[in-house]
Amino acid sequence: MKRFFILLIFLPLVGFSQSNNDTIKVWKFGGDASINFSQVSLSNWSAGGKSSASGTFLFNAFANYEKDKVSWENSLNLGYGLMKEEGDQTVKTDDKIDFSSKYGLKGKSKIYYTLLFNFRTQMTNGYKYPDRDNAISTFMAPGYLTLALGADYKPNDKFSLFVSPLTGKMTVVSDDDLSDQGAFGVDPGKKSRTELGAFLKTQFKTTVVENVSLETKLDLFSNYLDKPENIDIHWDVLINMKINDYLSANLITNLIYDDDVDIAVDSNNNGVIDDADDRSPRVQFKELFGVGLSFKF
Structure with a gap:
């Protein structure tokens, strides 16, 4: 199953790589890759602390087609990060697969009648450290698939700005243990949950100052059939600061709110839940900052 989804993600990006001159004119390909890292080494350091090393790999690619009244945009975003502190095992700090495809037919003015597909999941198991025996997430647990029809x-x-009054959203939990727990909003023992609702997706990118670019994406989803007032939010922000042709600094933030995902509280960060019964939807936030090698293609 994993190989099938990997093929699904990469197919639009490579399917037209060998084509005639006419195709080259209407297709645009590009992207960037970067490896960010940090390292601290301490020896007989009287102020205390721990030696550590961390690294994050980021990959972004696009394949866009435009001819006559047809527009087809495809993007793939990957991220993976690890951190190792002295005396501790390696832990995961980032893990993302995000693929989007929009196929549109131009209508009046700047509006396209569009079909959108989005797929999100992760690559490897996630844990509530220091517990390494019980995975709390893995590939396709969860996996999110969204299919929307609307105007862009x-x-x-x-x-x-894409708005869809007719959107299907599927949450997949392929792992048996997580499925039995009813993780990520599925009914206990079920492998998926389907929702019907409205969807909004907006994207904005610009050059803030020379060598500093900003890109942000915001997804909003409302389930018609269950608490439509509780809107799911997925908001990404990327600030890229180019130092030279091969060095860059990145600031990345991710904010998620999913009304179907109940999260417990571990206030001491020791792997022990404060109150097992105190589980509710909560705002999830992640921030990454790194300096490293970058490459555009």
Whole structure:
């Protein structure tokens, strides 16, 4: 199953790589990859502390087609990070697979009638450290698939606003243990949960100052059939600061709120839940900052 989804992600990006001159004119390919790292080494350090090393790999690619009234945009975003502190085992700090595809037919003005597909999951097991025996997430647990039909407003290359009154969202939990627990909003013992609702996706990218770019994506989803007032949120922000052709600094933030995902509290960060019964939807936030090698293609 994993190989099938990997093929699904990469197919639009490579399917037209060998084509005639006409195809080259209407297709645009590109992207960037970077490896960010940090390291601290301490020896007889009187102030205390721990030696540590961490690294994050980021990969972003796009394949966009535009001819006559047809627009087809495909993007793939991958991220993976690890951290090792002295005396401790390696822990995961980032893990993301995010693929989007939008196929649109141009209508009046800057509006395209569009079909959107989005797929999100992760690569490897996730744990509530220091517990390494019980995975709390893994590949396709969860996996999110969204299929939406609507209108996409694209006044320029920097901004787009997609609105869909007809959207299907599926949450997949393929792991048996997590499925039995009813993780990520599925009924206990079930492998998936399907929702029907409205979806909004907006994207904006710009150059803030020379060598500093900003890109942000915001997804909002409301389930018609269950608490439509409780809106699921997925908001990504990327600030890229280019130092030279091969060095860059990145600031990345991710904010998630999913009304179907109950999260317990571990206030001491020791792997022990404060109150096992005190589980509720909560705002999830992650921030990454790194300096490292970068490459554009």
